[in-house]
Amino acid sequence: MKLVVDNSEPEIAIDSIDQNLIASIQNGLPICKRPYAKIADQLELSENEVIDRISKLLDRGFIKRFGVVVRHHELGYKENAMIVWDIPDDQVQIIANKMKSYSFVTLCYRRARQLPEWRYNLYCMIHGKSRDEVMNLLNEMLDSNNWHSFEYDILFSKQRFKQRAANYILNQGMLEK
Amino acid sequence: MSQQDTDYKTFEYDSYTELEQQLLNDFQHEFPLSSQPFFDIARKLGVEPELVIETFENLKSSGAISRVGPVFKPNSIGSSILAALKVPHDQLKETAQMVNSYPEINHNYEREHQFNLWFVVTAENEQKLDFVLDDIEKKSECPLLRLPLLDAYHIDLGFNLK
Numbered sequence: 142m143k144l145v146v147d148n149s150e151p152e153i154a155i156d157s158i159d160q161n162l163i164a165s166i167q168n169g170l171p172i173c174k175r176p177y178a179k180i181a182d183q184l185e186l187s188e189n190e191v192i193d194r195i196s197k198l199l200d201r202g203f204i205k206r207f208g209v210v211v212r213h214h215e216l217g218y219k220e221n222a223m224i225v226w227d228i229p230d231d232q233v234q235i236i237a238n239k240m241k242s243y244s245f246v247t248l249c250y251r252r253a254r255q256l257p258e259w260r261y262n263l264y265c266m267i268h269g270k271s272r273d274e275v276m277n278l279l280n281e282m283l284d285s286n287n288w289h290s291f292e293y294d295i296l297f298s299k300q301r302f303k304q305r306a307a308n309y310i311l312n313q314g315m316l317e318k
Numbered sequence: 319m320s321q322q323d324t325d326y327k328t329f330e331y332d333s334y335t336e337l338e339q340q341l342l343n344d345f346q347h348e349f350p351l352s353s354q355p356f357f358d359i360a361r362k363l364g365v366e367p368e369l370v371i372e373t374f375e376n377l378k379s380s381g382a383i384s385r386v387g388p389v390f391k392p393n394s395i396g397s398s399i400l401a402a403l404k405v406p407h408d409q410l411k412e413t414a415q416m417v418n419s420y421p422e423i424n425h426n427y428e429r430e431h432q433f434n435l436w437f438v439v440t441a442e443n444e445q446k447l448d449f450v451l452d453d454i455e456k457k458s459e460c461p462l463l464r465l466p467l468l469d470a471y472h473i474d475l476g477f478n479l480k
Contacts, residue, residue: 155395163388163390163395166387166388167387167388167390168385168387169378169384169385169386169387170355170385170386170387172356172371172374172375172378172386173356173371174354174356174357174367174371175353175354176355176356177351177353177355178353188353192351192352192353195351195388196351198388202391202394203390203391203394203395204388204389204390204391205389205390205391205473206346206347206388206389207347207349207351207387207388207389208345208346208347208348208349208386208387209341209342209345209346209349209383209386210346210383210384210385210386210387210389211342211346211382211383211384212381212382212383212384215329215380215381215382216329216330216331216342216382217329217330217331223429223436233469234469237469237471237472238471240471240472241471241472246472247472248472248473249470249471249472250467250468250469250470250471250472250473251467251468251469251471252400252465252466252467252468253464253465253466253468255463255464255465258461258463259433259463259465262468265472270330294431296429296430296431296436297429297430298427298428298429299427299428299429299430300414300427300428301426301427301428302414302415302417302418302426302427302428303418303423303424303425303426303437304384304424304425304426304427305384305424305425306384306385306387306424307390307396307398307424307438307440308421308422308424308440309390309395309396309440309442
């Protein structure tokens with residue numbers, strides 16, 4: 142029997158070495174022959190320890206994936222719509238499970254409402270090469286699930302002012318800004 | 319980091335070379351955790367390691383790749399929140415730049431809505447998030463939405479370009 146490991150709730154705290162490591166890799170690896178050795182030098186660790194700690198952060202669920210992060214817009218997916226929904230709280234889990242099963246839905250989150258200004262509690266993101274493509278995908282999802290009775294709003298992105306990795310831990314260079 | 323991130327180019331995926339497409343699509347998850355990861359990728363694809371490094375560098379500088387690195391589980395290490403401002407149109411650029419000036423901001427988009435400026439704040443803890451948002455609210459003098467995450471059903475698990 143295969144052991145199923147649920148890593149959805151990482152509990153063991155990260156130590157200060159992990160924190161420094163995260164600060165060094167959160168904006169990406171250096172593109173060079175031995176990137177882990179380069180990071181190890183900065184942190185005065187061995188290359189093996191850097192690799193080992195990244196593997197453990199993955200195993201423990203702190204890192205969800207480790208690899209190439211693409212930017213949709215530069216790859217022809219010019220349109221992205223954030224669709225926000227007002228779903229009764231007792232149905233949100235079921236709807237979200239259905240929503241995330243569509244391959245074109247790249248993100249699906251539940252967030253707090255802020256009443257009275259903001260009634261929406263469920264968010265999903267759809268990327269497409271054109272507005273029509275995004276609308277067709279959305280309509281396909283609405284029709285096949287009969288979700289027309291839910292209140293929703295479509296927020297297409299217009300201008301991008303910033304898109305980069307999150308700074309979970311600010312390093313010295315950023316604080317001097 | 320430039321204050322404005324609007325001057326970018328777009329290329330269709332099909333216009334990339336075969337090697338570029340492989341590097342963009344095939345290593346979003348299984349990036350090697352080995353001493354010479356680019357060498358290992360080169361061996362797998364049957365090309366020269368120098369070419370892999372050079373191509374990754376070009377994809378990064380053209381903006382097609384944001385980074386090669388970790389995607390963290392939300393709120394497992396630091397804390398993050400989605401926020402939105404309702405900004406009068408003639409103040410949008412100025413307000414967006416003010417928001418961008420905080421190192422805690424990673425995404426910042428104009429969206430088509432009354433609440434037209436949407437951004438993500440990430441910091442080490444919730445107090446720091448509140449501090450940044452209070453500051454932004456005060457400086458912008460605009461209505462602010464604070465939309466903390468309750469459940470992540472589906473997070474960035476890569477994007478199949480094929």
